[in-house]
Amino acid sequence: GHELLAAERAKSNVPVEKLQELLFTKKVIDQKQKVLDVLKSEKVFDKSQNYFAGRTERFETALARAKRLRNLKLKHNWTLDEFRTASELISEPGPYGLHESMFLITLNEQGTPEQRDEFLVKANDYKIIGCYAQTELGHGSNVRGLETTATWDSQDKTFIIHSPHLTASKWWIGSLGRTANYAVVMAQLIVDGKSHGPHPFVVQIRDLKTHEPLENVHVGDIGPKFGYNTMDNGFLLFNKYKVPHISMLARFSRVNPDTNQYVRQGSPSLIYGTLTWVRSTIVMQAGSVLARGVTIATRYSAIRRQFQDRDAPASEVGETPVLNYTMVQIRLLPLLAATFALHFTGKSMMNLYSENQKKMNAKHENANSSRGAGPEETQSGSDILADLHATSCGLKALSSTIAAEGLEVCRRACGGHGYSSFSGIGPWYSDYLPTTTWEGDNYMLTQQVARYLLKSARAVIAGSAPSNDTTAILTSFRSRASIGCAFDILGSSSDLVAAFAWRASFLTFEALKHRDEQGKAWNDLLVDFYRLSKAHSQYMVVKNFYTALQSPETRGAVDQNTLAVLHSLFRLYALHTLEQEGSEFYASGACSKHQISLTRTTTVMALLAEIRPHAIRLVDAWGFDDWVLDSSLGRYDGKVYEDMFYRASELNPLNRITVDPYPDSDVLFRRVEGEGVRSKL
Amino acid sequence: GHELLAAERAKSNVPVEKLQELLFTKKVIDQKQKVLDVLKSEKVFDKSQNYFAGRTERFETALARAKRLRNLKLKHNWTLDEFRTASELISEPGPYGLHESMFLITLNEQGTPEQRDEFLVKANDYKIIGCYAQTELGHGSNVRGLETTATWDSQDKTFIIHSPHLTASKWWIGSLGRTANYAVVMAQLIVDGKSHGPHPFVVQIRDLKTHEPLENVHVGDIGPKFGYNTMDNGFLLFNKYKVPHISMLARFSRVNPDTNQYVRQGSPSLIYGTLTWVRSTIVMQAGSVLARGVTIATRYSAIRRQFQDRDAPASEVGETPVLNYTMVQIRLLPLLAATFALHFTGKSMMNLYSENQKKMNAKHENANSSRGAGPEETQSGSDILADLHATSCGLKALSSTIAAEGLEVCRRACGGHGYSSFSGIGPWYSDYLPTTTWEGDNYMLTQQVARYLLKSARAVIAGSAPSNDTTAILTSFRSRASIGCAFDILGSSSDLVAAFAWRASFLTFEALKHRDEQGKAWNDLLVDFYRLSKAHSQYMVVKNFYTALQSPETRGAVDQNTLAVLHSLFRLYALHTLEQEGSEFYASGACSKHQISLTRTTTVMALLAEIRPHAIRLVDAWGFDDWVLDSSLGRYDGKVYEDMFYRASELNPLNRITVDPYPDSDVLFRRVEGEGVRSKL
Ligand SMILES: Cc1cc2nc3c(=O)[nH]c(=O)nc-3n(C[C@H](O)[C@H](O)[C@H](O)COP(=O)(O)OP(=O)(O)OC[C@H]3O[C@@H](n4cnc5c(N)ncnc54)[C@H](O)[C@@H]3O)c2cc1C
Ligand SMILES: Cc1cc2nc3c(=O)[nH]c(=O)nc-3n(C[C@H](O)[C@H](O)[C@H](O)COP(=O)(O)OP(=O)(O)OC[C@H]3O[C@@H](n4cnc5c(N)ncnc54)[C@H](O)[C@@H]3O)c2cc1C
Structure with missing residues (x-):
């Protein structure tokens, strides 16, 4: 393979580096290289077992990586751009994914200064870890059809968050399944019996110490998916769960706690900008x-x-x-x-x-x-x-x-x-x-x-x-x-x-x-x-x-x-x-x-x-490092077969197992390297 | 969901059963039902954990199922048709897959009566378990380009099977990775220095007692795939491995051991028939x-x-x-x-x-x-x-x-x-x-x-x-x-x-x-x-x-x-x-x-x-049983959301784990139901 790719490269004089700079700029390329060097030197980002692990292991590793990445950001004083570059290079969704994107963005864009002080500061510090809970079991595209309610209680000045049906369960929410202790919850705001449509609420869902779900909150992971298995997409149900007035993100509309009136203020066109x-x-x-x-x-x-x-x-x-x-x-x-x-x-x-x-x-x-x-x-x-x-x-x-x-x-x-x-x-x-x-x-x-x-x-x-x-x-x-x-x-x-x-x-x-x-x-x-x-x-x-x-x-x-x-x-x-x-x-x-x-x-x-x-x-001008591609077939040096063989014969855990192949025997795994006879029918 | 599907069914008068009979015939439908009832009553075929398990577990379960299926065939005296129906209903590739198809077919179609006595009888009894090893790391479509050689040794009347390069390694061979102890190996036949193109050889690769690879045989599983992970697709390399004269399947061509001549006989058009x-x-x-x-x-x-x-x-x-x-x-x-x-x-x-x-x-x-x-x-x-x-x-x-x-x-x-x-x-x-x-x-x-x-x-x-x-x-x-x-x-x-x-x-x-x-x-x-x-x-x-x-x-x-x-x-x-x-x-x-x-x-x-x-x-006329579909969304009764929720919250093993979500803590899994603190960075 090696000579073939070398010959291919010799056949053309497209200037790979110049083209790459046209695509990305020199600055971005250098920055990427710098970050890549850091990642490659960290054992936790080693990819060699990625393709073998099951759901739970993959999630566990992803959590370890997410934590390490956060600490590397602090250690190397990475900019947001550099941090994003690092995530891209790792190329797998991680358990902080929605915290670091939609949770922070929503607090920032839809929170009042007071709410930002209350939530955003802690969120930026990972003292609270959040997600963005809009989609429900019964509704995704049709946001106006969401069933979760947030009812204003004019007596004690709280909102009561409630899931009236099973289909009201939040569903698909990234980072929610196991990781988050907070959520931005989109819920139908009801004031004095009148519905004002979906609004965002910042809601604590797990204990900050024990990380167990709070009372009247039912939360968990939604299970395996076609991909994205390093992410804990979750479900979330509320049973008449009370949250304080400050929970409703109030930059564009609020409930006046004194008059119990619903008030709109400013134009949320900014949000459309973000969508664009x-x-x-x-x-x-x-x-x-x-x-x-x-x-x-x-x-x-x-x-x-x-x-x-x-x-x-x-x-x-x-x-x-x-x-x-x-x-x-x-x-x-x-x-x-x-x-x-x-x-x-x-x-x-x-x-x-x-x-x-x-x-x-x-x-x-x-x-x-x-x-x-x-x-x-x-x-x-x-x-x-x-x-x-x-x-x-x-x-x-x-x-x-x-x-x-x-x-x-x-x-x-x-x-x-x-x-x-x-x-x-x-x-x-x-x-x-x-x-x-x-x-x-x-x-x-x-x-x-x-x-x-x-x-x-x-x-x-x-x-x-x-x-x-x-x-x-x-x-x-x-x-x-x-x-x-x-x-x-x-x-x-x-x-x-x-x-x-x-x-x-x-x-x-x-x-x-x-x-x-x-x-x-x-x-x-x-x-x-x-x-x-x-x-x-x-x-x-x-x-x-x-x-x-x-x-x-x-x-x-x-x-x-x-x-x-x-x-x-x-x-x-x-x-x-x-x-x-x-x-x-x-x-x-x-x-x-x-x-x-x-x-x-x-x-x-x-x-x-x-x-x-x-x-x-x-x-080549796209400049993917082999570490990033993690592909036997796509290796820069063309050593495809050597790499396939190495991975199959050296890294593959199934080859540690000797089976009993006969149908008249109950034994399945006769010998597992490092263990005794293991499994029976 | 339930009423909606009922209403849908009420809207039309397409006769579901009649249409189903047109597609499959009454006989086949009844037979399918009979087999399905047997499978449903066997715990080993329970599907509820299929979507959660990792590679090794899935393979293990698949092996257990394959064994059980074989035993059920004996117990219920199933015809080949009924046995195939059962495999289809289980709907997952299994470790005996290539034994039960290409291995048996090839022995039957390309073996002489003597070879059928020698190999097919044992194979039918699962005393030997085989696979069909044609594709190599370097060659798939181009069968004539295969690199594995079988050289006739006129001295001791044996064939020497050899893999001259890494790319000659057999690859992708179903049932080979862990299960088979025999293989039909396609190899370039060389007689007296002359190559006669690819021919099939029946080769023992693992010990029938210990199931360990024989000397000069290197064999294993090729690793995880996009799907088909219940099957052990394997690789196989030979180092000047000797096999007796009877190994070459000789219905259409053979080496005469007395004259050391290569002889063709009969027309292999039958094989094209099988392909068709x-x-x-x-x-x-x-x-x-x-x-x-x-x-x-x-x-x-x-x-x-x-x-x-x-x-x-x-x-x-x-x-x-x-x-x-x-x-x-x-x-x-x-x-x-x-x-x-x-x-x-x-x-x-x-x-x-x-x-x-x-x-x-x-x-x-x-x-x-x-x-x-x-x-x-x-x-x-x-x-x-x-x-x-x-x-x-x-x-x-x-x-x-x-x-x-x-x-x-x-x-x-x-x-x-x-x-x-x-x-x-x-x-x-x-x-x-x-x-x-x-x-x-x-x-x-x-x-x-x-x-x-x-x-x-x-x-x-x-x-x-x-x-x-x-x-x-x-x-x-x-x-x-x-x-x-x-x-x-x-x-x-x-x-x-x-x-x-x-x-x-x-x-x-x-x-x-x-x-x-x-x-x-x-x-x-x-x-x-x-x-x-x-x-x-x-x-x-x-x-x-x-x-x-x-x-x-x-x-x-x-x-x-x-x-x-x-x-x-x-x-x-x-x-x-x-x-x-x-x-x-x-x-x-x-x-x-x-x-x-x-x-x-x-x-x-x-x-x-x-x-x-x-x-x-x-x-409905296609007649898929819910057990076969194994789908929340496709349930006959339309109870989609209930089923999604049940699987996510009751069957999902990830929900037994409580994580430590904070990046400044080394702990990943704080608590696993039934275990103590488990994993660290
Ligand atoms: C991996 C993953 C992660 C996710 N993460 C999050 C998250 O963090 N937070 C969150 O809130 N959500 C999340 N989601 C949910 C996601 O936003 C929704 O799945 C998406 O909006 C689609 O909505 P739906 O599933 O309800 O599709 P549906 O609206 O039910 O669509 C079903 C089908 O009907 C069609 N359809 C629907 N309405 C119409 C119409 N009016 N006209 C024509 N065709 C129509 C659609 O084209 C589609 O084919 C995630 C989803 C996935 C898969
Ligand atoms: C899950 C699985 C199980 C398998 N099980 C077995 C098994 O049990 N036993 C066994 O022997 N094999 C098995 N195989 C191997 C399978 O038969 C081969 O992968 C298949 O024949 C394709 O060959 P290839 O991979 O060499 O493709 P290639 O021939 O390398 O094809 C690569 C690409 O080149 C193109 N191409 C190649 N030649 C030409 C041409 N002349 N003109 C135009 N385009 C061309 C193709 O279209 C393709 O896009 C299995 C494969 C898989 C994926």
Whole structure:
């Protein structure tokens, strides 16, 4: 394997380091290396038994790691960024996961200064450890349907938290099962018999000394899962459990204890901002999540040789690396292209988000300085935010689906060995899968995108001037409605982007016709909405990838040859996607039957051949350390078989056991190294 | 949940029992019930801890179950069929798996009478326990590339089995890791310096008393996998290991010990027959494998309620079962249709296979009776066998892909709860996945199908009369080449089938043009071949489903209403597939743009609505017992939440542990029910 990968690297001159710096910046790479060195030197992070351990052991190790990580942060005075880098490098969900994310964020964003003093300070110090308890056994997506109640008791000025039915049990709550002693609990606020919808309450659930559940609290772990087994997702039921007035997080609404009135204050739009931010990070992470699988499968298929090429000249002896088969290339190389596409898209979303935050803050300051914001400022700020919010929903759905399904394609591309845990793909895939369901189920998010696009289309029809990219492409589509289009998708990359915009716009107005003119029921349009959201999100990815390649930042970072390779990746991603969705493109008039057929039979195949020699260096540019990949198949040095064999024969605990194989004997394990006869039927 | 499922069942009058009998026959259903009753009463088959146990425990339990099963077979005098039924009901791979299948089959088919006396008798008695060791660390698909050698020693008349490199290590061999004491080893036969390719050897690897590996044999378990962890897949290396002459299975070729000559005898075509049979069972199983997931997801989404319908009349209060959302229907109902499509296709393949075997045997007898078979008899027998062999490759690939990917669609359709092991889908999916890789990797099989189709097309061009269904549709396509076609895909079901035949034929002649006229390299055509194989296999499924519905057997089994529902399932399967592959159908001229767009926007949606009320009864007809499904979400009585809660809070061993949650403490598990303080950092 070693020589094969070395030869692959010699074949291409893509500058791995420069490309890596373009993706991450030198600063981030160095920081990652520094943190990695610390982690590697700590025995508790040793991964060699990860793939063997059962649920309880894995959770135990994860808890040990979480504790150690916290202590390392203190010891090395890590910034939050460095701490997050460390968690990413360890690559497994841990029992402090929800404490360190949603619990702290919620206290910070939704707490009053007094509440922050009371809870956040202790939480930051791990004196209390929390989680975020929203989902219930009976309700996830439909937050308004939550059944847990928090009833204001005007007598003793407390809230009574109660779970009226079994389905009201909190469920799936990360860090709750065994670890947390506090929870932010979303509950229906009831004041004087009137319900005001779900509100967040900070609730103690376990004793801070004994760590046993408090009275009238029933809490535990929900059991094994498809993945995520290092995390203790939990359940939680309350039996008329009293909490003090301060428990209700009161930044945006509160119950006045004197008047017993429910009061709203300020606007929780900040929370939407956070949601947008979280979704944008999911988009960017999707690129690197997928890149792990692509790195492993690409390296492995460069060293895995199977069969001689039927048409190979007699001089070429020996078997062919399977990466040379076009049927392997068509599975892996478009995914390789997708890793870059998603990365640049996520990055641009996050930039847009921070710019917009700055603008909003500036506006805020201007307002304070009593000059007042000009109308375009307000307008553009919020319109861009609305656009960002909607597009981030669609992109979250698209990108996490691409990553999750792409990982399975990578695993299967590795043939039999892909099925071994040592491939490193399966366990990673299993842990990633919930991303398609949480932060908005991928199917349901598409309704939000469609709703936004319909609204935008209505505005365009009503004659509003375009105020963001979405309304711009819709306007341009409408202006050409009577003359059609002619995109040179195979000759011009900007035309290729325009074809994606055209198809998305076409589907938007089609959906609008169904809803507004034909008055179809919302439910009858869900499948169309799903397609629409996908089309719009694919346009966004293609556009952002293209824009990133045009940017001075990129053009300055790498040489012309490398730019050409990146450009081929862009075209491969775009054209492969276009071909997959051929009938929509054709139906919209964005391209002709002949163009689609040329794409399929000629252009995509030519792009595969162009990219093939650079495949290994392109995955190298993602810069995954072997320690991080924890994969026999994906080793940087290609020593796949040696590593498989070592793990199987040296690390595998099952090989310590000698069984009694005969059905007429009751003995199962005849001998366990270090023990006597052990188990009986 | 209970009332909801009862109401669902009341809405439809599909006769569940009759339909079930149509699928399986009354005899098989009764037999299954009888076996199930036995299994349920045995403690060792209790499933309640399956989802919690780690690798070693799971293997241990699986061994206990395998032993018990063997003893039950003796006790109840089960037929082979009943024994297989029992294994299926237990639904987990077990350590005797390869002994009971490939080991026995190979001894039987490839052994001489003498060898059967020597090995098969003991194997049938479990005095020796074997496995089938073909795949190596370095070679799987390419069997001819195997590296293990068996060198004939003319001096002492033995074979020397040897693994010259690490990559020669046998790998993935089921039942080998811990259980087997014998193996059928595929090794390159070398006689007098000349290699004769891979041949099977029966080799003892462990001591029959101590069960320790014999000298010069290195054997063990290959470690944890994505699934299949109840099976001990193993590795095996030989260091110049001597075995006697009788070890080489000699039915089809042998080394003459006197002359030291390699001799072939008889034709191993029988083995191809077995391969065809195995692939046909995979097709049929794919239907029921998928049906488990569809049963679980359909029942769950009938009781899972989330949101009120936006357009619902004010009188309809309460939340909507998610199965009412068209976006859930479009994911589940085409898969429900696929379960029936695959079942009927597999059944018809197996019938064709047995009929053909009978014909061949008759021919054989005729030949013996010295009358000689008529030319059509020989012709049709072998041509149908060739067709069956090729189509079984394509169908194996298509059906196992549909089942595997469909299961994941079902899991995700269940939202968050689908991720819990208690859903029962994840574990089942993980165990099923290797079916896409073994018995021919699904991608690679498509090359065999394409090769066969190209050959058939060449024969048709050369003017041969059609001799089977494949050449018949190719001939008919060619005869219309200059006049095209006009299929009423939405109005006529036979036209719909014909459209599938048309597209497959079109792609066949296209591929032939690329290969023969344009002289494209084989490797450059792999993607086209993949598409071609898929198209042809989809045609086969659609045709077989349609034919099954037309058959007197079906028409006599259920009433007109039920036939209409089955017919809707057929149309849904066919039209949904057609729409997914829209651009190929369009490019081939099999249908118009307008037809495809109507399919998408109108017909498929209408079919979903037609089938929706019968969904629960249709899955009920698959007849999975709750004990078999082992799923909280898929319970027949709909008591989903109660069961989830029971398993989480009562059965989950993690809840016996109280942790120390603070990072400044070294203690991890403060208290384990029944133990003292346990673990430290
Ligand atoms: C590993 C994991 C960790 C989690 N951690 C937490 C946590 O820490 N805290 C927390 O509060 N929650 C957590 N969750 C819960 C998670 O947020 C929910 O599972 C998620 O929001 C999906 O909701 P649901 O499960 O209710 O799906 P459901 O809403 O029940 O969806 C079921 C199906 O119905 C469909 N559907 C539902 N409504 C509609 C509609 N209106 N139109 C069309 N289709 C519809 C969906 O697409 C889906 O296919 C976690 C979940 C997982 C899997
Ligand atoms: C759970 C499990 C149990 C098993 N049990 C047994 C057993 O009991 N006994 C036994 O002998 N074996 C067993 N196997 C091995 C199994 O048969 C092989 O894994 C399978 O044949 C695939 O071969 P491979 O792993 O070498 O894949 P490879 O051939 O290495 O394939 C790797 C990749 O290359 C592609 N590829 C390879 N060649 C070509 C080509 N010519 N053209 C295009 N693409 C190509 C494939 O599509 C795949 O994507 C088992 C495997 C598993 C996973």
